[in-house]
Amino acid sequence: MTDLTMKAAAFDEFGSAEVLRAQLLFRPRAGTGDVLVRIIRAGVQLTDAAIRAGWTPPGATITFPQVPGNEFSGIVEEVGSGVSGVRVGDEVLGYSMLGSYAEFVAVPEHQVTAKPPDLDWQQAGALSASGQTALTAFEDLEITSRDRVLVHGAAGGVGTIFTQLAVLAGAEVVGTASVGNHDYLRSLGAEPIAYGPGQLERIRELPGGYDVAFDAAGHENLLTAVQIVTDRRRIATIVDMPLADELGCRVVRSRRSADRLAGLARLVSDNRLRVHIRRSFDLDEASEAHRDVETGHGRGKVVLRIAELR
Structure with missing residues (x-):
């Protein structure tokens, strides 16, 4: 060399x-x-x-x-x-x-x-990649402390950051993940639900409705989301774009900048985000x-x- x-x-x-x-x-x-x-x-x-x-x-x-x-x-x-x-x-x-x-x-x-x-x-x-994508979704869906948020794929790279941003905003977060990741989701401040067959029934078993749904996993999870969130402008995906267009849901495309990345880096450095x-x-x-x-x-x-x- x-x-x-x-x-x-x-x-x-x-x-x-x-x-x-x-x-x-x-x-x-x-x-x-x-x-x-x-x-x-x-x-x-x-x-x-x-x-x-x-x-x-x-x-x-x-x-x-x-x-x-x-x-x-x-x-x-x-x-x-x-x-x-x-x-x-x-x-x-x-x-x-x-x-x-x-x-x-x-x-x-x-x-x-x-x-x-x-x-x-x-x-x-x-x-950068997962962080700025999650931040874009968080902004597009206008998450506030009044919201109850469903996150599909909450334990993945983007889902992990999005879940934490929503929790920091004061929202109540429910996340789908494999059973082995449930304790991990709890450590992020989210209520876990097992993904897979029967997940819609498990989601509905928890008392209270949902204001927002974010899909970071695909697998046609948007079909579940539209059954529990009324406003389709507050349902978004980073994975299943054709289905989102068909259902009238949002498609998230990451907005990146050094300033946005710097803000995320400060959150991680301050131990508010991991x-x-x-x-x-x-x-x-x-x-x-x-x-x-x-x-x-x-x-x-x-x-x-x-x-x-x-």
Whole structure:
């Protein structure tokens, strides 16, 4: 390896997890308005696996070999001309549509924010994607302390953050999850219900109605939501878009910015919000990390260990 190259996990064709493998690629440079970040940790998202399997996000261009990964934490290695708010050596967290499963990533300055000293690298690296998606859903659904909220997939990456944001707002939260995650949901402040066959009856067994439903799991959970929430503008999904359009429910598309990420990072640093890391993998094990997230099970987030502090 030289100063011109870096180690990354990339794929040269669409396919199953096996196409994702460690490679030696050219190291990016910081262009005008960009910062080059030496990555310490990178979050692993189901979206990354979908891209590897053949989906192209709106506005993105896939070029082989393609490095996936859309969230990271690390240290600024280089700044381009025109960068004024970030310096070499700054500890940051940030986001990028692609490119984060690598030792280095170059992104516009406005896509990174300072990492609070009390925020550990793993949580910082796994916060952006799930955190900003959950925050967008929380805002779109206008959660208040008067609401009773049903969350499908409450133990997952997005569901975990959304549940905590709703609890912080004073809402009463009921979450569906596997029985093994029920104590975890209670620790977040939510009332758990077992998902799967018969879940509608179990949801209705709890006294009181529901004002809001948020689907972070898919599996046609919107069909349950429309039976218990009257106002379909307060039913949203991040997964089942065609069904949402058919039923007249909301589709949540994440709004991201450095300011929004900074606010979430402060909440985590202040111990008001937590990012649960269920498992971490080395960069060489990126394909195994994809297999993990593609199971659709497990609580919280998966991360890649890219580097350790020198």
